[in-house]
Amino acid sequence: MAGRPREFDREAALEAAMLLFWRKGFEAASMHDLCEAMGVRSPSLYAAFESKEALYLAAIEHYVLTYGPPVWDRLGEGATARAGVENLLIGAAEILPKSRSAPAGCMAVLGAVSDEWPASIARAIRRVRLDMLGNLRARLEAGLANGELPAATDIEALSRFYLSVFQGMAIQAKDGATPAELRGAAKAAMVAWPGEGYK
Template sequence: MTEAMLLFWRKGFHATSLRDLGDALNIRMPSLYAAFGSKEALYVEAVDLYMRATRTLLWQHLENGQRAREAIRELLVATAGELTNREAHPGGCMVTFATTDEDMPTDVIAAILDARQDWLDIIRERLEAAVTEGELPGSTDVNALSRFYFSMVQSIGIQAHDGVPYAELVTIVDIAMSAWPVAPAKGPAIEASRVA
């Protein structure tokens, strides 16, 4: 299954033929259909495998107990590191580069959009917790901030695919982190009479 995922990642859905998949999985066409049902079903399984792998490698940074700002930065830095690692897999992000054009099968489009929504939801949940914990101001537009940092994940995927080196992507991450809203400092209120 990993071989099919890497093939779809490298070539995309339309450019990957059934012959390509049969060769990658070392099985004949009848066995391919018997095992997966269709090319579309195999692609959906490949996306699921990709999502489980990225959850382990990348998205777990948001669930490791760190403060949200550090967790988001670690997620973005880890994404840059993983997606520029062309020795392990194709460059860039499989889900970011997947198209949802009208000529794509409905099941394939749904798998891609669900994967993207899952990533956005993971970021949003962590930022909502940061508001509750007081790390982010209560006035924070969590939806907009979630989409901003999710767009950074997608941008890293695109730029990694285009060959931008890891060090440059980390610099971009640090610039993105400068947009982090600052919560008001906590401390005892100072009485006006004491200030005079």
């Protein structure tokens, strides 16, 4: 006999939970809020996700897989590392502000400054941010190997600098910065690219 069908579309419910957590944070999003947003009753939510903590972990994974690529895939675009970093920041300027379909900012960045987390969630969100740093580091190391950066470039420092710019843009977007304002910040950050003639 076929198993009993779920009462809801799990992916749609997870998307709704993710958007609520993104807007309100972990603590402020109550179970009542989550059930209402997801269109499920409490027993169905617990049957599918076990706990609020487990639901958040699933939501942040969904966020990374769904909302990460439109921004971070841009880092690999462009003929040089500089072009890739600029593509990332300009793309972020367009995507980070609030839209009809998503809240402003970056869920993984905003979570770092707005909540007290259970340990498992703190680890998961930190891992997402470390992955961002690793992506930047890998792109810059490739640029260094290709002669696009001065030999003395501190890749770790430069990676952290541009991640700091991205994270700052996410917070400014949450505060209402416009795409034009964020593009200006992105362009200003590119002035710090080391070495004249390495563009």
